[in-house]
Amino acid sequence: MGISERREREKVERRKAILKCARELILLNGVHRVSMEDIARKAELSKATVYLYFSSKEILFNEICEESARSFLEHCKPFLETGLTGMAALRCFWRGYMELFGNFDEMILTFKVRNYLDSNLMFLMLQEQNKSHYVDFILETIKTNIDECKVEGVFDPDLDSAMATRLLLSMFFSFIEKAACVPMDSEKIPAIIKEMTSSFQILVHGFAKEGIDRSSLSISGA
Amino acid sequence: MGISERREREKVERRKAILKCARELILLNGVHRVSMEDIARKAELSKATVYLYFSSKEILFNEICEESARSFLEHCKPFLETGLTGMAALRCFWRGYMELFGNFDEMILTFKVRNYLDSNLMFLMLQEQNKSHYVDFILETIKTNIDECKVEGVFDPDLDSAMATRLLLSMFFSFIEKAACVPMDSEKIPAIIKEMTSSFQILVHGFAKEGIDRSSLSISGA
Amino acid sequence: MGISERREREKVERRKAILKCARELILLNGVHRVSMEDIARKAELSKATVYLYFSSKEILFNEICEESARSFLEHCKPFLETGLTGMAALRCFWRGYMELFGNFDEMILTFKVRNYLDSNLMFLMLQEQNKSHYVDFILETIKTNIDECKVEGVFDPDLDSAMATRLLLSMFFSFIEKAACVPMDSEKIPAIIKEMTSSFQILVHGFAKEGIDRSSLSISGA
Amino acid sequence: MGISERREREKVERRKAILKCARELILLNGVHRVSMEDIARKAELSKATVYLYFSSKEILFNEICEESARSFLEHCKPFLETGLTGMAALRCFWRGYMELFGNFDEMILTFKVRNYLDSNLMFLMLQEQNKSHYVDFILETIKTNIDECKVEGVFDPDLDSAMATRLLLSMFFSFIEKAACVPMDSEKIPAIIKEMTSSFQILVHGFAKEGIDRSSLSISGA
DNA sequence: TATGAATGAGTGTTCATTCAT
DNA sequence: AATGAATGAACACTCATTCAT
Numbered sequence: 001m002g003i004s005e006r007r008e009r010e011k012v013e014r015r016k017a018i019l020k021c022a023r024e025l026i027l028l029n030g031v032h033r034v035s036m037e038d039i040a041r042k043a044e045l046s047k048a049t050v051y052l053y054f055s056s057k058e059i060l061f062n063e064i065c066e067e068s069a070r071s072f073l074e075h076c077k078p079f080l081e082t083g084l085t086g087m088a089a090l091r092c093f094w095r096g097y098m099e100l101f102g103n104f105d106e107m108i109l110t111f112k113v114r115n116y117l118d119s120n121l122m123f124l125m126l127q128e129q130n131k132s133h134y135v136d137f138i139l140e141t142i143k144t145n146i147d148e149c150k151v152e153g154v155f156d157p158d159l160d161s162a163m164a165t166r167l168l169l170s171m172f173f174s175f176i177e178k179a180a181c182v183p184m185d186s187e188k189i190p191a192i193i194k195e196m197t198s199s200f201q202i203l204v205h206g207f208a209k210e211g212i213d214r215s216s217l218s219i220s221g222a
Numbered sequence: 223m224g225i226s227e228r229r230e231r232e233k234v235e236r237r238k239a240i241l242k243c244a245r246e247l248i249l250l251n252g253v254h255r256v257s258m259e260d261i262a263r264k265a266e267l268s269k270a271t272v273y274l275y276f277s278s279k280e281i282l283f284n285e286i287c288e289e290s291a292r293s294f295l296e297h298c299k300p301f302l303e304t305g306l307t308g309m310a311a312l313r314c315f316w317r318g319y320m321e322l323f324g325n326f327d328e329m330i331l332t333f334k335v336r337n338y339l340d341s342n343l344m345f346l347m348l349q350e351q352n353k354s355h356y357v358d359f360i361l362e363t364i365k366t367n368i369d370e371c372k373v374e375g376v377f378d379p380d381l382d383s384a385m386a387t388r389l390l391l392s393m394f395f396s397f398i399e400k401a402a403c404v405p406m407d408s409e410k411i412p413a414i415i416k417e418m419t420s421s422f423q424i425l426v427h428g429f430a431k432e433g434i435d436r437s438s439l440s441i442s443g444a
Numbered sequence: 445m446g447i448s449e450r451r452e453r454e455k456v457e458r459r460k461a462i463l464k465c466a467r468e469l470i471l472l473n474g475v476h477r478v479s480m481e482d483i484a485r486k487a488e489l490s491k492a493t494v495y496l497y498f499s500s501k502e503i504l505f506n507e508i509c510e511e512s513a514r515s516f517l518e519h520c521k522p523f524l525e526t527g528l529t530g531m532a533a534l535r536c537f538w539r540g541y542m543e544l545f546g547n548f549d550e551m552i553l554t555f556k557v558r559n560y561l562d563s564n565l566m567f568l569m570l571q572e573q574n575k576s577h578y579v580d581f582i583l584e585t586i587k588t589n590i591d592e593c594k595v596e597g598v599f600d601p602d603l604d605s606a607m608a609t610r611l612l613l614s615m616f617f618s619f620i621e622k623a624a625c626v627p628m629d630s631e632k633i634p635a636i637i638k639e640m641t642s643s644f645q646i647l648v649h650g651f652a653k654e655g656i657d658r659s660s661l662s663i664s665g666a
Numbered sequence: 667m668g669i670s671e672r673r674e675r676e677k678v679e680r681r682k683a684i685l686k687c688a689r690e691l692i693l694l695n696g697v698h699r700v701s702m703e704d705i706a707r708k709a710e711l712s713k714a715t716v717y718l719y720f721s722s723k724e725i726l727f728n729e730i731c732e733e734s735a736r737s738f739l740e741h742c743k744p745f746l747e748t749g750l751t752g753m754a755a756l757r758c759f760w761r762g763y764m765e766l767f768g769n770f771d772e773m774i775l776t777f778k779v780r781n782y783l784d785s786n787l788m789f790l791m792l793q794e795q796n797k798s799h800y801v802d803f804i805l806e807t808i809k810t811n812i813d814e815c816k817v818e819g820v821f822d823p824d825l826d827s828a829m830a831t832r833l834l835l836s837m838f839f840s841f842i843e844k845a846a847c848v849p850m851d852s853e854k855i856p857a858i859i860k861e862m863t864s865s866f867q868i869l870v871h872g873f874a875k876e877g878i879d880r881s882s883l884s885i886s887g888a
Numbered sequence: 889t890a891t892g893a894a895t896g897a898g899t900g901t902t903c904a905t906t907c908a909t
Numbered sequence: 910a911a912t913g914a915a916t917g918a919a920c921a922c923t924c925a926t927t928c929a930t
Contacts, residue, residue: 045895046895046896047896056921056922057920163420171396174393175392202386205428205429206424206427207424229910257903258903259904269912269913479924480924480925481925492926492927493891500926614840614841615833619836639832646830646869646872646873647872649872650867655877673914701899701900702901703900712916713917714915718916
């Protein structure tokens, strides 16, 4: 009883440990420079043992990806499920994103690893259907908020909300990529966050209906 | 002498031929799927000969990168050096970009190859000093135009022009990456161009001073 | 006692279960494509447990082999131990073989698995002493019948009965190998059986004394 | 000139050397126990070099196979192309086979290696069409001779010549397999040859029309 | 007794790079 | 100057076997 429970726990932990090592290596060296050998060595296991937990490199990497996307979503959800105005929802989403941002890892892993697997990711703004439903969900939620803003007369009624979503996401992604290259504990992070905020604000201004008072478009306000 | 001159010329041309083959292969198959073997075969040379001209794969790829950046700049310069208003200059810059864009090659090579080499590229808007001074020059030119727009009262006087430049560039880059994943002869290219144009227009609206009439901000107008 | 007896019985049965699973997998996938992992999984045991019963793959496979030969013999014995004429005995032997043949399994396992183990099997007609005394017994019985036929004036008195035996067996073996490659449920089996019968008949004709009336050599007659 | 010729010659020889090593290893250890590593080591080359000459294990093995079949055919052709009676042709074919037999290698490699590649070889008597046209050619030639013998009234008019061919071939094959297990320099070879001859003779007797005088069926006579 | 977990030694294959000629 | 030939180190993946519990 106790024994089998402990076994199960250890197994789960070993899995996690392998994933953790893989994640660290990916963040450190880039997806393309991580081999199963490397992962095994870092986890202080034999390659065969790693294969015991993940039956292929693709499966391992995919799991990293999904897990990160899930974790990002988990974090954002609370900010998104309320019945706010579109602009307020966007603000909340932004806040959630910002909070998570101190540690970019989830985003990097989500997007970079998937890109490695599909070598098709970036596209996510072109393709109708994505392989990962988490990514779809993120896109969908943002799009809904943008549409809401149009309805509320805040955003340009001619704005293509799908396109605007993609533009937003590509901006976020771009920052993530940049951040991925900077050591995580860098003192530059506040600068990045500041720049992201400004960029997001600019995009929102760009989305706005002509003549709208910018005070109602602020993303940082309450 | 004539002989040694001809030798020199031939040498230069062979270098170019190798670079050309490498470029084509990269565009065709993606950076990760091009081997020295492939390049040599396409250039109808032996691998060893390729190594005679480029002492490593990294050096070869780096040169492709630099050359593409240079060529992109060459193309854009004429549009930028005139004494136009900031907004007109941006429009011209945009037009130059668009013209080149029908065939993204330079951009793809510039950014994707560098990304492959450094897996560190994206940062280019954060680092003070870039490895490639061409990229620096592009940034500088755009920034100057944005400043001009501020002076002319078209853009928000509080806009951080360096940041705005980086934002623009990252958007461009983002599209390049997307494009790089789509087969080059794709019928999707017009859609990408349309989306890019909209995106650029949104950014310009976002850069604008509050209350400015949007007709003066059009990027596609004369 | 009762307990230890039951334990013993269970142990024997588990052994059998493992062997059964291994046999089925071999027949299904071919000797080379069966791993200890597969066997364990099919037997719903851990690999380690399988090793408890069979200290190596070789030993397990060897046992399959022996067991199949034994079982084949068991089946044939009744047809061979009577006091018939040589030709009648051969006919009976043939009938026994044919009966078993609808399901080649024993033969396939006997010969194919041994072949996998030794890659030395076919030899069985050259070596003085075989590793499996079952095979020896089969050979011996057939040889006795052939000698009988010689004595009865049906077969060529100069016929080397040992050699004739080996020839017969190699023909049988050849068919087994063919059959082993065809999916077991194949509609080709009747064709194989027909061809085997013709072949056996030809051999018997070849064994016959010159001038003997072929009607007395028929293998399919009563 | 001289140089490039020598180079070419060396290359051809290296190819041959690799093939030779592979053949020896196959004959020594059995097809399944030969790895590219082994071959490279035996050839005193790196694995990568072996891949320079043969782009995959399958291609290397296939070449061994084809080459052996070709060589066997080359050897037999002269004996088969004359305008002899069917029985004389069979005798000649037999003689050719016997001559080659002192060194079974060709046959072993032809059949065993193909079997490894297809794991389907043995069937060659069941399938209509073979992958190797050399094997087809061998079968066709023998069948023609058997038909000839039927026409000439020597063989049983009811004999299915295709089946008889398969029977003959499976007998030959059987001996090849046996021989493959005996060390090649064995003093047992004469015994094998004697046994093969007897076996072939028995088959011919079995093929014969009832009542035919056996003196005309001798395979060893002039 | 039974097993989950671990692994060493391979498997075929690829590729940037070197070197003798 | 040019190259054919060679290779070491890597790659993802597999499997018979062992061992602590």
